[in-house]
Structures are given as C-alpha cells and as structure tokens.
Amino acid sequence: MSKHLKRLYSFLIFAFLYAPILVMVVYSFNGIKSRSVFEGFSLQWYKALFEDSLILESFSNSLIIAALSALIATVIGTFAAVGINKMKKRTRSAYLFVNNIPVVNPDIVTAISMMILFVFFVSVTKMFEMGFWTLLIAHITFNIPYVVLNVLPKLRGMDNNIYDAALDLGCPPIKSFFKVVLPQIMPGIVTGAIMAFTLSLDDFIISYFNSGTSFQTLPITIYSMTKKPYSPKINALSTLLFVFVLVLMLIVNLRQTRTAKDKKKKEKS
Numbered sequence: 001m002s003k004h005l006k007r008l009y010s011f012l013i014f015a016f017l018y019a020p021i022l023v024m025v026v027y028s029f030n031g032i033k034s035r036s037v038f039e040g041f042s043l044q045w046y047k048a049l050f051e052d053s054l055i056l057e058s059f060s061n062s063l064i065i066a067a068l069s070a071l072i073a074t075v076i077g078t079f080a081a082v083g084i085n086k087m088k089k090r091t092r093s094a095y096l097f098v099n100n101i102p103v104v105n106p107d108i109v110t111a112i113s114m115m116i117l118f119v120f121f122v123s124v125t126k127m128f129e130m131g132f133w134t135l136l137i138a139h140i141t142f143n144i145p146y147v148v149l150n151v152l153p154k155l156r157g158m159d160n161n162i163y164d165a166a167l168d169l170g171c172p173p174i175k176s177f178f179k180v181v182l183p184q185i186m187p188g189i190v191t192g193a194i195m196a197f198t199l200s201l202d203d204f205i206i207s208y209f210n211s212g213t214s215f216q217t218l219p220i221t222i223y224s225m226t227k228k229p230y231s232p233k234i235n236a237l238s239t240l241l242f243v244f245v246l247v248l249m250l251i252v253n254l255r256q257t258r259t260a261k262d263k264k265k266k267e268k269s
Contacts, residue, residue, distance in 0.1 A: 021242060028235035035230060045232040046240075055237065058221035065132075065207075065217060066200035069139035074193040076140070077147025082181070084148065085155040096152075099145045107142075111209040114138050118210060130212025138210040139203065143196035150192035154185040187256060194252055198245060 031040030
C-alpha cells in the first residue's frame with residue numbers, strides 16, 4: 001500500500017468517527033430549531049441550556065456521583081491490584097478472570113441484577129430507598145474492575161528490588177508502599193481514576209435501573225428529553241460534554257508525556 005493510500009485510509013477512518021460529532025457541534029450554534037438547515041450563528045441554545053434548572057441539577061448529580069464513585073473505586077481498585085499482584089500465578093489468573101467478568105458482561109445484565117439486589121434489601125430492611133446511595137454503590141461496583149486493569153500493568157512493570165531495598169534500609173512496609181510503590185504506579189492510578197470518572201459520567205443503563213425516582217443523572221435527563229419534541233439544547237449539552245472530556249484527555253496525555261520525558265532525563269543523568 002502506497003503512502004498516499006495509507007493517508008487516505010486514515011483520513012476516511014477519522015472522518016467516519018468524527019464527522020457526526022462535528023455536525024453536532026455546528027448545529028449547536030444554529031440560529032433556528034432545525035436538524036437539517038443551518039441558518040446563522042447563534043448562542044441561544046447555550047443560553048437556554050444554562051437557564052434549564054433540571055439539566056443543571058442533573059449535571060450536578062452526575063458530577064457528584066462520578067467524582068465520589070471514581071475516588072472510592074480508585075482506592076479499592078488500587079489496593080485490590082496490589083493484592084492480586086502478590087498472589088501466585090494460578091490464584092492471580094482466577095482473580096483476574098473474576099475481575100474481567102463485569103468488564104465484558106453486558107451492562108443490562110449488571111444493571112438488572114444490581115436493581116434486583118437493591119430492591120430485595122429495600123423490601124427487607126426498609127431503611128433506605130432507591131436513590132443516591134444505590135446509584136453510588138452501583139457505579140463503584142462497575143468502576144473497580146477498570147481501575148484494577150489500569151493499575152496492575154504498572155505493578156508488573158515495577159522493579160520490586162526498589163521496594164525490597166526500602167525495607168532493608170529500615171523503612172516500614174506501609175511507609176515503603178506510599179514512598180516507593182505509589183509513585184511508581186501513579187500513572188496507572190490516574191488513568192484508572194479518569195476512566196472511572198468518565199464511565200460514571202457517561203453511564204445510562206446502570207443509572208436508569210438503579211437511580212429510583214428521587215435522584216436523576218444527566219444521561220437519564222437527556223433520554224427523557226428525546227421523548228419530547230426535538231430541542232437543540234441537546235446539541236449544546238453534548239458539545240460541552242465532548243469539550244470537557246477532550247480537555248481532560250489532553251491534560252492526561254500531556255502529563256504522561258512530561259512524566260516520560262522526566263524519566264528519560266533521570267535515566268540519562
């Protein structure tokens with residue numbers, strides 16, 4: 001395959017992936033309420049978006065759930081990855097198999113199974129109802145495996161002699177972990193946390209079945225908006241979400257690039 005054909009092929013692939021997003025962004029600035037005709041540049045739909053109290057409340061709920069679930073899942077997933085990495089090969093393979101089941105399992109199965117579990121506890125204990133806490137637990141549950149999968153490769157690639165040297169020099173095991181191991185695996189922890197945050201912010205199926213009626217996230221609100229007559233506010237909202245995630249990914253990539261450069265400088269020196 002010639003160089004020009006390779007470039008053309010790459011261009012077509014990226015065009016296929018990003019053309020719908022580009023169209024959405026363009027029509028979020030449309031001066032009229034149309035999905036096929038663009039008539040003048042306007043910010044009216046962004047203004048209407050920020051005046052919609054339901055959307056703002058749902059977005060706030062999504063941010064709270066995403067931040068809390070990502071934080072808790074990152075802590076649990078990091079320590080789980082450390083424990084799995086210390087296991088024997090056969091035991092480690094068994095635990096990884098169990099860890100990977102929620103990742104490949106259809107979301108609808110996870111959502112319905114967790115909903116049944118929560119409904120059972122609600123009916124038995126009658127101490128709480130479907131809402132914030134059930135949704136938070138559900139998001140933590142499906143985020144943990146992704147954190148484990150991001151942290152574990154960093155643990156495997158780490159030089160264990162550094163940790164052993166810290167112990168030999170008299171450093172306690174817990175302090176050695178935070179001073180030696182944690183900085184080595186921090187890129188994996190950060191990547192896992194960001195993935196958990198974006199997955200939680202984006203999730204619809206699990207949120208739909210486990211949120212109840214008292215707590216509504218942004219994807220559920222967007223879904224309810226699609227049942228009504230079309231509103232370009234959806235385009236504006238989706239554009240802002242895309243830009244938010246794009247900026248987040250750029251920050252992560254720049255941080256990883258800087259970390260790699262600093263590591264190379266230390267190795268040379």
